[in-house]
Each structure stands twice: as structure tokens, then as C-alpha cells.
Amino acid sequence: MKKPELLAPAGNLEKLKTAINFGADAVYLGGSRLNLRAFADNFTDEELREGIEYAHSRGKKVFITVNVFPHNEDLKGLEDYLKKLYELKADAILVSDPGIIITAKEVVPDLELHLSTQANNVNWKSANFWYSQGMKRIVLARELSLQEIREIREHLPEDCEIEAFVHGSMCISYSGRCVLSNYMTGRDSNRGQCAQPCRYKYYLMEEKRPGEYFPVFEDDRGAYILNSKDLCMIEHIPKLVECGINSFKIEGRMKSSYYVATVVKAYRRAIDAYFKDPKNYVFQSKWMEDLIKASHRVYFTGFYFGDTSSQIHDTSSYIRDYDIIGIVKSYDGRRDIAVIEQRNKVFDGDNVEVLRPEGEGFCINLDDMKDEEGKEIEAAPVAQMIFTAKVDKELQEGDMLIKLKKL
Template sequence: MRKPEILAPAGSLEKLKTAIDFGADAVYLGGSKLNLRAFADNFTNEQISEGVKYAHDRGKKVYVTMNVFPHNADLNGLEEYLTELYNLKVDAIIASDPAIIATAREVVPNLEIHLSTQANNVNWRSAKFWYDQGVKRIVLAREVGFKEIREMREKLPEECDIEAFVHGSMCMAYSGRCLLSNYMTGRDANRGACAQACRYKYYLVEEKRPGEYFEIKEDDRGSYIMNSKDLCMIKHIPEIVESGIYSLKIEGRMKSPYYVAAIVKAYRQALDAYLEDPEHYEFKQEWLDNLMKVSHRKYHTGFYFGKSAEQIYESSSYIREYDIVGVVRDYDAETSTAIIEQRNRIFEGNTVEVLRPEGDYFEVTLSDFYEGQNKIDVANKAQMIFKAKTTKPLNKNDMLIKNKEEN
């Protein structure tokens, strides 16, 4: 059995490098055209080139999303863009529309194609159809359960890879194909501009009583009736691997570098522990505890066990108990002094947790703050560079995180 792949989101060049550093085997990103995250820090060709080099130098891969449903105008320049991506040496494109797939087969026949989850593939015959069209990998619809995945793996050619989401936001629409945002705001979710109208709070208005708003309630739990929980499969690594899923995909190109680092690390630790000794594998609660620290909605196992994605009725807000407060840019072991780039407000004397690619989280206390030659007691300017004494040695690129409730 090939070692399964952990596939991480890369919403920017910084996030790409973070994902690779923290253990991702591959990343997926959006380029300048035809991807479903119009408001992400999408990559220029120059940034794709730098990201591909960074990944390939470390034996990792880069996939580029081209997963919109294109209108006629969106096809203008498609051949040239595909050629550019091929020349940039990306490892694959992720597409859902037959026009893009057919064009790629004609223009860059040696470029690997992955079928996007937007194509809502839920059965083995459909997957085999796409494989026969030159698609190397099927990214399953999120509505597929383990029983169906195992059957698909048995009936598909061995060379046809299966990829599935294991963590992140869940869309309330079938495989993400939603018209609500476009109808309400003019922002088309299927062309990368979703306004997340499903997260809004809704009221009913009776047509003859304009201005009278009636709250929608289900069992008095609230009125966010389309607000899905987040997917989290960290406790089910054995089932994922044994089902035949090759690529474990993490959602979140719009999330922070801290989110990417923490999620990738947790799944890397869990997957490696299972692969090292499947018969004696034991789940560690600390993996889930660390996933609880990042910004998230309540967790759920989606459709894997035959259940639908549950909704959160009382609020559309994220649970966000920890913030990243700084990134270590350099460290002087002789003076125990760190040079830190601030990410959120932090006070002199604060104790923070340290997140790095290897090893467990640990705590360190920061003191003796300086900005340049000026003594300060708080780092409160966005991305300011400051120095601090530390009670334990730090490494370059360590992430410093802190419970929001602590001063």
C-alpha cells in the first residue's frame, strides 16, 4: 500500500510554505484564473513558480484549482493559462467542468488532472467514466460514506486515486453547488465569489404583514438553519486509510497560517502513528485538543457514517479560543532573545504556547520587550518586529499562540 497523502490548503505563499514545513505531502492553491476562491490571496505565476520550487525541493507536490463552472467568457485564454501552468511544473490541476478537462487533454496531455469535488462524484461508474477521459484522481463528493468508498476502491482501476475531505468547513449545498449567494448578493458561488449566505440569520415575513419579522426556530435551538458544522475526522484515521482513500484533504484556503500549521500537524502525527504500527495504533486526545484551539465551528463526521452534516442553530460564529500572537523570525541562544513578528496583541510577561513542526506544544514566558532601542510593555501594532527574552530556546518560524481569555 502506498503511503497516503496529506493534502493541505495554500491560500498564499506563506501558507504554502507553512503547510509544507508542518508535514503536508502536497498543497492545493488557486492561480489567477478559474478557481473557487476569488477572494483568497490567489497566486501570480511568479508566486506559483516559487511555491513549486519550495515544494519540489522538499519532495512535495503542488496542485492548482481550476474548479469553477465556466461561462463562455471564462474560456477565453484557457489554452494559454494551461500551458503556463504546465511550464511552471505544477503537478496537477483540479477541475470539474468537461470543457476545462477536454481542453487540458488537448493542450497539455501530460499534465495530471484531478476531478474536483464540485463534480459531485458519488459512484464508481461515474468515477470510471472520468478516469477513461484521462482523469487520474477523483475528489469524492462529501456526501459519500465509508461503505460506498470501499466499494468504489474495489471496482476502480488501481491507478485511479481517491481523494476525500477529512477536515474543514462543510457546505450546506450538494457538493458545494449553491445558487443562494448569487440570488441574494449577485456573487456566484460557482465562480468563486460565495458570500456564505447560508450563515445568515433568517426570519419569516408574511406577505400581508410587511415589516413583521417572525423568528425561525427548531426546538428552540435558534434560527441558523443552514449553518453546517465543520468536518473533523482526526479520530477515524484507521477507517480512512482502510477504506482506500489515498489523499486526505484539508479544507481552508481562506484560513490563517496558524490554522494550516495546527491542522496539518495533527493529521500528520495521527497518520504517521497509524502507519507505523496499525495493529497497536491508539488515538491520542492531544491531537483533537490541538484542533480545538484553532478557529472552528462545532465538529462533526459529515456523511462518512451515513449521517448528514448536522447544523448549528444557535450561532454562525466560529469557536476561537486561541490566537496566534507572533512568529519567531530569529533567535539568539547566547542571550535567550527572540526576534518576533507580531500577529496579535501580546503583553510583556505573557506565557504562550509554542507550535513547531516537530515535537509537542510547550509553554514559554516572554519578557523584556524592545522595539528597536525602545523599551515597550506591549506589542500591539500589526506585524511589528520586536525583541523578547524567553525562558526556553526557540527556533526560527516557531508560532506563538495564546489563549484569548488570558491577559
């Protein structure tokens, strides 16, 4: 069995580097146009260039999402944009619309094409059709069981790869094809502008009783009737591998660098442990404990085992018990002083956990905090401010500092 690729989201350049550093084999991201995360930071051409060079210098790959369903006006400048992505040495583009696919085959015939999950591929005949149209990889729809994926793999040529989501937010509509946002807010989810109305709390109002709102209950558990749980398959790595999935995909281009680091590291450790000794592989509860620290909704296993009870009825909020409070920029071992770039408010004397790509996390105290001018401070409240702190253990550049929220 070939070890599957671990594919991570990269909402911006920092997240790209975080994903690579914490163990991703490849990242997917949106450029300046035609991707389904219009409200992510996305990448300028210069950021794309830097990000691709960073990944390639470390033997990793970068895939660019061009997976909207374009209207006529969206096609303007498409050829030049695709040529730019090819010149920047993108490893592949994710596509779902036949018009974009035809254009890509005409103007950048050597650029690898991956069929986006937006194309809703749920059977092997469709997968073979898309393969015949030049798709190197099929990103499967999320509404598939392990058995269905196994059958698709058995009917595909060996050189046609399949990719599947293993972790992250789930869309309550069919593989992301949704018009609810269009109707309610005028923001087109199929062109990257989803307002996530499925996460809203709904009430019922009778036509002749305006202003009288009645909660919508389902089994007396609440009113979030469209709100989905989050996918988490880390406990089932062997079953995913045995299905022949070539790429394990993590959702989350809008999530934080801490989310990216935590989830990538957990899946990296699980995958590596399995391939080190498949016959004696044992799932480690620590991996799930780490995933619970990252921002998430209630976890479930999606459609993989035929369970479709995906809704959370009592809240649409994320579980966020930990915050990232800073990134270590440098460390002076002679004086035990760390230079830190702030991410969330942190106080002098706080006890924080250190997260790094290798090894277990450990805790340190941040003492004698000072600003860039050397002035003592009680807290670092300003976003991305640089401050120093005396610590009692050696740190490394790039270490991520996280803190349990006060309840």
C-alpha cells in the first residue's frame, strides 16, 4: 500500500507555511480569482510565487482552486489567469465547471487537473468519464460510504487518483451545491460568497400573526435544523487506506493557523504510525485529544459508515477551548528570552502550551514581558505586536504558543 498524501488547507501564506512545517505533503489554496472562498485572505500573485517556492523547496505540492461555477462575466480574463498559475508552477488546479476545464486544456495543456468535490462525483462511471476528459485526480463527493469508495477505486485506472475529505466542516447541502445563501443574502455560494445561512437559528412565524415567533424544534433539541457536525476520521485511518484513497483532505481555509497546525500534526502522526507497522497499529487517544483542542463542532464520521444524522440542534457555535496567543520569532538561549509575535491577548505570567511539528507539547511561563522598546508590560493586547518574555525552557523559531481559555 502506498502512503496517502496529506492535503491541508492554506487560507494565507502563514497558514501555507504552517501546514508544510507541521507535516502536510501538499496544500490547496485560492488565488485572486474563481475560488470558492471569496472571503478568505487568498493569495496575491507575489504571495503565490513565494508560497509555491516555499513548498517546492521542501518537496511539497501546491494545488490552486479554480472551482466556482462561473457566469459569463466570470470568464473574462480566465485564459490569462490560468497561464499565470502555470507560470507560477502550480502543481495542479481544482476545477468543476466544463467551461473552465475546456479552457484549461486549450491554454495550459500541461497543467494537471483535479476534479473538485463541487462536481459531486458519486459513482465510478462518472469518475471514468472525468478521467477521459483529462482529470488526473477525482475529489470525491462527501456523500459516499467506504464501500462505495472502494468500488470506485476498483473500477478506475491505477493512474487515476482519488481524493477524499477526512476532517473539517461539512456542508448540509449536496457537496456544497447550495442556493440558500443566494436567496437569503444575495451572496452566491457557488461563486465563493456563502453566508452560511445553514448555521442560523430559525423560528416559525404564522402568516396572520406577524411578530409572533415560534421556535422550530426537532426532537426537543433546539432550532438549528440545518447545522452540521464536523467530520473527523482520525480513528479510522486503516479503513481509509484500505479503500485506496490517494489523498486525505482536511477542510478549513477559513480556519486559524493553530487549527491547521493541530489537525495536520495529528493526522501526520496517525498516518505515519500506521505505515510504520500496519499489523500492530494502535490508535493513540492523544491524537484525538489534540484535535479536540482545535476549533470544532461536535465530531462525527460523515457518510463513511452510512450514518446521515449530521445535524447539531442546540447551537451553531464552535467549541473553542484554546487560543493561539503567539508565534516564536527567535530565542536567545543565553538569556532565556523569546521574541514573540502576538496573535491573541496574553498576560505577563501566563502559563501557555508550546506546539511544534515534532514531539509532544509542553508548558512554559511567560515572565518579565516587554515591548519592542524594552518597556515592561502587563499584557500584549495589540494584534501581531512584537514582545519579549523570559521563559523557563528552550524554544525554537516557529513554535506556536496556545493557551486554555478562562471559562
